[in-house]
Amino acid sequence: RKEVEQDPGPFNVPEGATVAFNCTYSNSASQSFFWYRQDCRKEPKLLMSVYSSGNEDGRFTAQLNRASQYISLLIRDSKLSDSATYLCVVNGRNTGFQKLVFGTGTRLLVSP
Amino acid sequence: DGGITQSPKYLFRKEGQNVTLSCEQNLNHDAMYWYRQDPGQGLRLIYYSQIVNDFQKGDIAEGYSVSREKKESFPLTVTSAQKNPTAFYLCASSREQGRRTEAFFGQGTRLTVV
Numbered sequence: 044r045k046e047v048e049q050d051p052g053p054f055n056v057p058e059g060a061t062v063a064f065n066c067t068y069s070n071s072a073s074q075s076f077f078w079y080r081q082d083c084r085k086e087p088k089l090l091m092s093v094y095s096s097g098n099e100d101g102r103f104t105a106q107l108n109r110a111s112q113y114i115s116l117l118i119r120d121s122k123l124s125d126s127a128t129y130l131c132v133v134n135g136r137n138t139g140f141q142k143l144v145f146g147t148g149t150r151l152l153v154s155p
Numbered sequence: 156d157g158g159i160t161q162s163p164k165y166l167f168r169k170e171g172q173n174v175t176l177s178c179e180q181n182l183n184h185d186a187m188y189w190y191r192q193d194p195g196q197g198l199r200l201i202y203y204s205q206i207v208n209d210f211q212k213g214d215i216a217e218g219y220s221v222s223r224e225k226k227e228s229f230p231l232t233v234t235s236a237q238k239n240p241t242a243f244y245l246c247a248s249s250r251e252q253g254r255r256t257e258a259f260f261g262q263g264t265r266l267t268v269v
Contacts, residue, residue, distance in 0.1 A: 075256050075257075077257055077258075084243070084265075085262075085263075086245055086260040086261060086262050086263050087198070087245070087260055088260070089257050089258075089259075092257060130197070130198070132258070134256050142200075142203060143188065143200075143247070143249065143256065143258050144200075145190070145197055145198040145200075146197060147196060147197030148197050
C-alpha cells in the first residue's frame with residue numbers, strides 16, 4: 044500500500060463549480076499535512092497546511108480526519124486559474140526524522 | 156530574499172556520462188530533499204538529508220549519489236548507472252517548526268539524455 048494515495052483524476056468541472064479531493068495516508072504517526080499546487084512544468088508550491096480543526100483560506104477549505112486517516116481539499120466557486128495538479132503531502136516520521144511523502148497528485152481542469 | 160536555487164534549469168547528458176545537479180538554499184533549513192518527477196506522475200524521493208554530513212536513501216536511490224558537506228548545499232549526481240535518467244528533478248528544503256514542516260522547492264532541473 045502506498046504511504047499517500049490520491050485519485051489522479053482528471054476532475055473536469057465548469058467554472059463556478061465546487062470540487063473536492065481526498066487523500067488517504069497509511070502512517071498513523073504522521074503529524075503534519077499539506078496541500079501543494081503544481082502547475083504544468085513548474086515546481087510545487089504550498090497551497091495550505093491542514094490542521095486538525097480544519098482550516099479555510101478564501102475559496103479553499105482543508106480538513107483532516109485522523110480516525111480515518113484522510114485529508115480533504117474543497118474548492119468553491121472554481122476559477123479557470125485553479126486548473127492545476129493538487130498534491131497531498133504528509134509528514135511521516137522515520138526513526139525520529141519527519142520525512143515528507145507526496146501523493147501522486149490529482150489533476151483539476153476547470154472549463155469555461 | 157531567502158529561497159532555494161537549482162541549476163541548471165535544463166541539462167542535456169550523453170549516455171554514459173555522469174552529471175551533477177546543483178541545489179543551494181539560504182533559508183537556514185536543516186533538511187533537504189531530492190525528488191524525481193516523470194511526465195504525468197507524482198514526486199518520488201531519491202535522497203534526503205536531515206543534517207550536514209548525513210543523508211539517507213529514498214525510494215529510488217539507485218544510480219544516484221549525493222553529498223551534504225555544507226548546510227546550504229545538497230548536490231545530486233546522476234551516474235551512468237541510472238538507466239532512465241530523463242526526468243524533472245526537484246530539490247526541496249524544510250525546517251521543523253513545531254509540528255509543521257512545510258517544504259520549499261527550487262524551480263527544478265529538466266534533464267534529458269541525448
